[in-house]
Amino acid sequence: MIAALATLLVFQLLGEALVRTLGLPVPGPVLGLALLLPVLAWRPSVLAMVRPTAQTLLQHLSLLFVPAGVGVMLHLQRLGDEALAIGVALVLSTWIGLVAAALTLQALMRLTRGSEPDAASPEGRS
Template sequence: MIAAFALLLAFQLAGETLRVALHLPVPGPVLGMALLLMYLIARRGPSEPLRSTAGTLLQNLSLMFVPAGTGVMLHAGRLVDEAGPIAVALVASTLLGLAATGLTLHLLTRRRTGDAQ
């Protein structure tokens, strides 16, 4: 389990190193996940220890939201002051996400039924 966790951290470190070295506007952990994906594709899937470690991390994922909840409580006044723009952003992003999902589903369904004919 420690080796698998070290592997996950190594990919995160590699992503962060790439981000800094190449001055990329993408978060390092995202680059690390892309590198991990390429690694897993090359190996044709995760090893059993990596699968077990990832499963354990996912089971405890709710703990990762504790710092975010603390930040919300810490900046509650600022959230109240900027409630209007936050509400507009939330509603607009939700509508755009729903529209993109609906359009994608529509196009894929149309493509699939076109292939069946």
């Protein structure tokens, strides 16, 4: 378990170091996991070593949200003051994400289907 935790923390450290060095707009742990992914795919022995520890961490993931919940409670007044801006940002970002996903899906469907019309589409009916 110690070797697996050390592996996870080393990749998190690498991600943090790259983010701070290159000034990337990505959280360090996310970049660290992105760096870990090809290593896990390339070396199944590392995957076998990390898997039990990762599953244990995931089982207790809810405990990691306690500090965030405490932070929200500490800044509840500020959240109330900024409620309109937060609400607008949440609604707009949700809609923008949905539109981006729909457009991406549509473009990928066109790429995979080619130029032949679909039988269910109006162009495919005679």
